[in-house]
Amino acid sequence: xxxxxxxxxxxxxxxxxxxxxxxxxxxxxxxxxxxxxxxxxxxxxxxxxxxxxxxxxxxxxxxxxxxxxxxxxxxxxxxxxxxxxxxxxxxxxxxxxxxxxxxxxxxxxxxxxxxxxxxxxxxxxxxxxxxxxxxxxxxxxxxxxxxxxxxxxxxxxxxxxxxxxxxxxxxxxxxxxxxxxxxxxxxxxxxxxxxxxxxxxxxxxxxxxxxxxxxxxxxxxxxxxxxxxxxxxxxxxxxxxxxxxxxxxxxxxxxxxxxxxxxxxxxxxxxxxxxxxxxxxxxxxxxxxxxxxxxxxxxxxxxxxxxxxxxxxxxxxxxxxxxxxxxxx
Ligand SMILES: [Zn+2]
Numbered sequence: 001x002x003x004x005x006x007x008x009x010x011x012x013x014x015x016x017x018x019x020x021x022x023x024x025x026x027x028x029x030x031x032x033x034x035x036x037x038x039x040x041x042x043x044x045x046x047x048x049x050x051x052x053x054x055x056x057x058x059x060x061x062x063x064x065x066x067x068x069x070x071x072x073x074x075x076x077x078x079x080x081x082x083x084x085x086x087x088x089x090x091x092x093x094x095x096x097x098x099x100x101x102x103x104x105x106x107x108x109x110x111x112x113x114x115x116x117x118x119x120x121x122x123x124x125x126x127x128x129x130x131x132x133x134x135x136x137x138x139x140x141x142x143x144x145x146x147x148x149x150x151x152x153x154x155x156x157x158x159x160x161x162x163x164x165x166x167x168x169x170x171x172x173x174x175x176x177x178x179x180x181x182x183x184x185x186x187x188x189x190x191x192x193x194x195x196x197x198x199x200x201x202x203x204x205x206x207x208x209x210x211x212x213x214x215x216x217x218x219x220x221x222x223x224x225x226x227x228x229x230x231x232x233x234x235x236x237x238x239x240x241x242x243x244x245x246x247x248x249x250x251x252x253x254x255x256x257x258x259x260x261x262x263x264x265x266x267x268x269x270x271x272x273x274x275x276x277x278x279x280x281x282x283x284x285x286x287x288x289x290x291x292x293x294x295x296x297x298x299x300x301x302x303x304x305x306x307x308x309x310x311x312x313x314x315x316x317x318x319x320x321x322x323x324x325x326x327x328x329x
Contacts, residue, residue, distance in 0.1 A: 002077055003286060004308035005032040006111070006175040006205040006242030007087060007154070012041055012254040014052020020247035020283065022063060025082040027286040030308070031073045032084060033175065033242075036109065039090030039116035039125075040256050040265050046093045050086065050107050057084060066108050068325060070316045087111035087175065089155060091122040091140060098136075098143035105147045106325050110315075111175060112144055113152035114164070117187075117265055123164065124157030126186050127270040133163040141167045148324025150175075150315065153197070154242075155187065162196050170321075171201035171314045176242035178207055179229045183214030186270045191233060198234035201317070203310045205242030206230070208281035211271070212244075218281050220288035221295065227306050228296035236302045240311045241289065245280045 005024060010016040012035075024032055036053060037046030057064040065076045067083040076083040086107070091114040094100040101112070114123035114137060122137040124130055133141070141164055144151045151172045153161035165172045174197060180188040189197075189204065197204055206226040208218055215222040223241065230239040266272035293303035 001304055002030045002073060002308040002312055003028050004240065004311040005029050005286075006173070006240055006311060007035065007207075007244050008032050009035045009244075009246040010053075011247075011249050011252045012037065012045060012049050012256075013252050014048045014055075016049075016052065016056075016252065016254075017249055018056050018060070018064065020245070021082055021084065023283040024245075024286070025063075027283045029283070029286055030077040030083060031067070032082065033087045033111050034084055035089055036086040037088055037090075037093050039092040039118065039120060040260060041093065042256065042258065043093050043095065045256060046088075050109075053086070054108065068110075069319055070312050073312070085110035087152070089113060090116035090120065091137075092120055094122070094140065096121055096136060098139045101140065101143035101149065102147050102323075105149055109149065110319060111150040111152050111173075113154050113156055113175070114140060115157065115160070116155050117267075117270075119157070124160035126155055126157050127267050128157060130157050130159045133160050133167065137164070138167055144168075145170050146321070146323050148319045148321040150318050153177075153193070158190060158193060161189075161193055165196045165200050165202075168200060170318050171203075172197055173202045173240075173311070173314060174204045176205055176207040176209075176244040178212040178226045179204075179233075182226055182229055183212055185211050185214075188212055194230055194233055194238075198238040201314065203238050203240040203314055204230050205240035205311070208243035208245065208285065210279040217279055220281070220285050220292035223281065223285065223289065224292040224296050227293060228298065231298070231302070231306070236298065236305050237310055237313075239306045241307060243281055243283075243285070245283065
């Protein structure tokens with residue numbers, strides 16, 4: 001049994017403390033995708049973060065391993081180590097160059113979405129004007145498919161996400177997004193998006209963030225209710241977990257250098273309020289998820305699909321393509 005957390009954030013700083021990753025592991029998580037940058041982070045910061053995280057992982061091989069395959073994750077679980085890969089939240093760190101996708105793959109990035117809330121030259125954000133996937137965006141989808149990276153549509157505009165799912169030759173995931181029917185937030189996904197994701201063979205992973213669950217103090221039952229909705233709509237093979245926990249560390253400033261306007265990335269019109277940050281489920285919620293999923297009516301086997309087996313299936317399919325790096329460099 002593998003517990004798969006499709007998305008978590010440490011400070012975007014090379015000296016980020018990995019203690020939260022240990023906490024996730026202690027709570028039963030075997031694999032986590034760590035964010036290494038988003039559209040608001042310049043490439044200099046993204047590269048610094050990747051280098052720092054890789055150094056921390058390399059320095060503590062008894063605790064962490066940067067993996068390239070599902071087999072690596074199974075081995076890491078057997079060894080009692082936490083398996084890690086990286087994800088990008090937005091295409092701006094690709095500098096409009098599809099060949100940058102292969103470079104990030106070599107550095108350990110195994111999951112990518114193209115726009116962080118706002119539009120860019122590749123794709124639309126979920127809190128911006130709908131235009132659709134650009135011609136460059138179509139080439140980027142191809143590059144993501146070709147390099148064995150999971151195509152993610154979290155934070156992406158609705159119409160644009162449908163076009164990405166149409167264009168992708170591989171299963172597409174939402175690594176951290178919830179059903180809009182249950183919580184009316186612009187970051188959440190409609191039934192049409194969930195159906196399109198399932199049609200690619202992909203998985204919608206439930207975020208544990210208060211705003212997206214529609215619960216002020218989110219718990220395992222809130223997460224499970226959203227997973228059960230996805231399972232009821234498109235089948236249990238298409239529901240997963242990406243708790244989206246943002247582990248902040250006092251004293252470690254990860255504000256993007258240069259001009260940075262939080263109101264641009266998290267617009268007030270979409271309901272964001274800098275004075276009222278969201279609540280996150282604690283890592284320990286992982287211990288409660290199996291029983292909470294069963295309380296929705298799922299069998300043990302169905303709960304195991306949601307907790308990890310579905311994402312294992314998709315990652316096996318996507319990561320093992322011939323062009324993907326056999327081992328993280
Ligand atoms: Zn996110």
